[in-house]
Amino acid sequence: MFSGIRRSSFxxxxxxxxxxxxxxxxxxxxxxxxxxxxxxEEDMLVEKARLTLESFLADPDMQWFRDHMKEARxxxxxxxxxxxAFFIGGSGGxxxxxxxxxxxxxxxxxxxxxxxxxxxxxxxxGQASEVVLLVMxxxxxxxxxxxxxxxxGDASVAVGPVGRGVEGSTAPNLSVDFxxxxxxxxxxxxxxxxxxxxxxxxxxxTNYYKTPTKAIDILVRRSVSNPQADPxxxxxxxxxxxxx
Numbered sequence: 001m002f003s004g005i006r007r008s009s010f011x012x013x014x015x016x017x018x019x020x021x022x023x024x025x026x027x028x029x030x031x032x033x034x035x036x037x038x039x040x041e042e043d044m045l046v047e048k049a050r051l052t053l054e055s056f057l058a059d060p061d062m063q064w065f066r067d068h069m070k071e072a073r074x075x076x077x078x079x080x081x082x083x084x085a086f087f088i089g090g091s092g093g094x095x096x097x098x099x100x101x102x103x104x105x106x107x108x109x110x111x112x113x114x115x116x117x118x119x120x121x122x123x124x125x126g127q128a129s130e131v132v133l134l135v136m137x138x139x140x141x142x143x144x145x146x147x148x149x150x151x152x153g154d155a156s157v158a159v160g161p162v163g164r165g166v167e168g169s170t171a172p173n174l175s176v177d178f179x180x181x182x183x184x185x186x187x188x189x190x191x192x193x194x195x196x197x198x199x200x201x202x203x204x205x206t207n208y209y210k211t212p213t214k215a216i217d218i219l220v221r222r223s224v225s226n227p228q229a230d231p232x233x234x235x236x237x238x239x240x241x242x243x244x
Contacts, residue, residue, distance in 0.1 A: 146200075148200075205217075
């Protein structure tokens, strides 16, 4: 009897990891096949980040996001955040972070990061979302210089408001370190990122800037640049100036 239970648990766990691995591989295989023909993985991620941000800025339900984007000290864009589950949930995706200089108001070139998390409970299914986090405080910006940072632990995070006419008691506390906004299949997803971990992707930074590079070199020292990211920065600047 007990051996049967152990075998059942083993196969359930094996099935979960097979499904989750297949989910991530199927997603990551798309950009890699495209990049082999036309662009690098880093170029593709930057371009997808631009398209995601444009989509958020054009969404009529993202009025609060548009109105307050100019108050953000940084913007983390994850074009494809995959969430899969079979009893145990796993989630993850790569993204780019740009940071505003408080003195000049100029935006940095993008640093590459990864966003991931896990949860335990009775859950099934999978979902792909676009995620944008507004970094609202200097503490939030500083936390991004670490190798990893846990949202809700090392830095506070809250789900940003969606809809038209958000104000008064429904408006969020702007002292929170991160405000997250997400969409799945074009609709607001309300994805909670409490407990998620943000980590540096120094290999992508190095590949993109053609020299050994860490996040602090890009976001603080600003010692590297890549004109391929200029279209993304143009959308960031347009959004933070409140232009439609």
